[in-house]
Amino acid sequence: xxxxxxxxxxxxxxxxxxxxxxxxxxxxxxxxxxxxxxxxxxxxxxxxxxxxxxxxxxxxxxxxxxxxxxxxxxxxxxxxxxxxxxxxxxxxxxxxxxxxxxxxxxxxxxxxxxxxxxxxxxxxxxxxxxxxxxxxxxxxxxxxxxxxxxxxxxxxxxxxxxxxxxxxxxxxxxxxxxxxxxxxxxxxxxxxxxxxxxxxxxxxxxxxxxxxxxxxxxxxxxxxxxxxxxxxxxxxxxxxxxxxxxxxxxx
Amino acid sequence: xxxxxxxxxxxxxxxxxxxxxxxxxxxxxxxxxxxxxxxxxxxxxxxxxxxxxxxxxxxxxxxxxxxxxxxxxxxxxxxxxxxxxxxxxxxxxxxxxxxxxxxxxxxxxxxxxxxxxxxxxxxxxxxxxxxxxxxxxxxxxxxxxxxxxxxxxxxxxxxxxxxxxxxxxxxxxxxxxxxxxxxxxxxxxxxxxxxxxxxxxxxxxxxxxxxxxxxxxxxxxxxxxxxxxxxxxxxxxxxxxxxxxxxxxxxxxxxxxxxxxxxxxxxxxxxxxxxxxxxxxxxxxxx
Numbered sequence: 001x002x003x004x005x006x007x008x009x010x011x012x013x014x015x016x017x018x019x020x021x022x023x024x025x026x027x028x029x030x031x032x033x034x035x036x037x038x039x040x041x042x043x044x045x046x047x048x049x050x051x052x053x054x055x056x057x058x059x060x061x062x063x064x065x066x067x068x069x070x071x072x073x074x075x076x077x078x079x080x081x082x083x084x085x086x087x088x089x090x091x092x093x094x095x096x097x098x099x100x101x102x103x104x105x106x107x108x109x110x111x112x113x114x115x116x117x118x119x120x121x122x123x124x125x126x127x128x129x130x131x132x133x134x135x136x137x138x139x140x141x142x143x144x145x146x147x148x149x150x151x152x153x154x155x156x157x158x159x160x161x162x163x164x165x166x167x168x169x170x171x172x173x174x175x176x177x178x179x180x181x182x183x184x185x186x187x188x189x190x191x192x193x194x195x196x197x198x199x200x201x202x203x204x205x206x207x208x209x210x211x212x213x214x215x216x217x218x219x220x221x222x223x224x225x226x227x228x229x230x231x232x233x234x235x236x237x238x239x240x241x242x243x244x245x246x247x248x249x250x251x
Numbered sequence: 252x253x254x255x256x257x258x259x260x261x262x263x264x265x266x267x268x269x270x271x272x273x274x275x276x277x278x279x280x281x282x283x284x285x286x287x288x289x290x291x292x293x294x295x296x297x298x299x300x301x302x303x304x305x306x307x308x309x310x311x312x313x314x315x316x317x318x319x320x321x322x323x324x325x326x327x328x329x330x331x332x333x334x335x336x337x338x339x340x341x342x343x344x345x346x347x348x349x350x351x352x353x354x355x356x357x358x359x360x361x362x363x364x365x366x367x368x369x370x371x372x373x374x375x376x377x378x379x380x381x382x383x384x385x386x387x388x389x390x391x392x393x394x395x396x397x398x399x400x401x402x403x404x405x406x407x408x409x410x411x412x413x414x415x416x417x418x419x420x421x422x423x424x425x426x427x428x429x430x431x432x433x434x435x436x437x438x439x440x441x442x443x444x445x446x447x448x449x450x451x452x453x454x455x456x457x458x459x460x461x462x463x464x465x466x467x468x469x470x471x472x473x474x475x476x477x478x479x480x481x482x483x484x485x486x487x488x489x490x491x492x493x494x495x496x497x498x499x500x501x502x503x504x505x506x507x508x509x510x511x512x513x514x515x516x517x518x519x520x521x522x523x524x525x526x527x528x529x530x531x532x533x534x535x536x537x538x
Contacts, residue, residue, distance in 0.1 A: 050416055051415070052412060052415070052416070071415070071420075072412075072415035072416060073414075073415045073417075073418045073419055073420045073421070074418075076415075076416060076417055076418030077418050081416070081417075082416055084413075088410055088412065088413050089413075090405065090406060090409040090410060090413070091409070092405075092409060092473070093405060093409070097402070097405070100402055101402050101403075101405070101406045101414075101417055101419075102417055104399065104402070104403060104406075104417050104418050104419050105417070105418040107399040109398070109399060111400070111427070114394075114395065114398045114399055114400045115391065115394065115395060115400070115431075116391070116394060117390070117391075117393070117394025117395075117397065117398065121394075121398040121399065122397070122398065124398065124399065125397060125398050125399070128399075146527075146531060147531060164417070168417060168418060
């Protein structure tokens, strides 16, 4: 069984400890939760996994391959995809173009073919467009394909970002606060999508504020506070842990 | 009638030459590199081609190939330090590069003719050759725009972190854009050398930088039509008002200020966007 594994991972910004000796395992086919109050270091963890922040100590591996020091674009090729806490789409580009960028990992036409506009490169573009359209259909957004992504509603932008992450066909998806600012109907729809990911054998790391949402979806939950893991276990165990209650409600 | 056309032929030649340089500038901006080095790279290509013809008596095709390759190699070399810089720092570094190339051309008198310039280059390039080269370059840029390279360039330009998270190698793509930019500048520098009998080192200085940049800013940075339109307007405009032709740079400067304020995306991109928005509004209203 393939696992995304953080082993003793630390991150220091000068004297500030953003993460200290964190051990997390994200197994394939399950949704794993990572919760914690503001400033607990959740996004720092995601940024370290995806290669956007250098790791101070410890190792990160995907299915046994060490990716601790790999560059961000290599980590994507190892089968990891993410969404961003503050949505980051290409605002000038249309919805479908945003999703097509996500297929980059699967584009194999030669550079020369791409430069000269040869048939193989053009076929590839058509093929990617069809696959992006299929994704849009699945998410019920086919009608918005041609619209500039920057003008969409918040909920739609979130979905586009998710489709883009999905386009790279990752083994593991890291979702950084995916339902922030959404109402219950919207977040329920996304919950179904996340369960679909896990059902199709992908590993999901769900970073959230919303404890109720996490406990409903996750098999296992990690709680971070001040850069340290203070608790881990099933949602019931974690929610009844005194240290977690103190961290969330104040001591 | 034929006399009228013949009268405007030099202007058309100038358009084709500068179109290649405009595309050289366009392609790096497209990939999110704020490089202004095209003027210097054109100088390198022009002098290489010129020296090949004057000192070695080489065939023009060989000289053009040499100019293209040196332009590309110089660009690749420059891309190494530039990969560590971003935004305005890249612009400053490339302006410095232009000064270095101009100075080198002035000081290495034995090879380049120094401040006197390189003279007596046989003219072997006419409107026909320029037209072929310009058409080929336009096709190249258009092809890039339509496939995976264009998509990767777009992603990098708009958000590097997102591009990297999707598996796009920023260094590799920006170096590629740089190599293309250098090759285009080198080729059109070489064409200029074989078109105009003589080269002057200051011809490839700050003046040319502003000129090339104006074409792309005025025309538009994200569509192959941008440089085509921008270059045409800025070449023709001063000729329409003849007395102004001597003050070309004043016009360019004034136009840049107006365009940056009122058409920040350039003419072509603004029109394309308006057409698209209108089509979306109409189709949205129908369904």
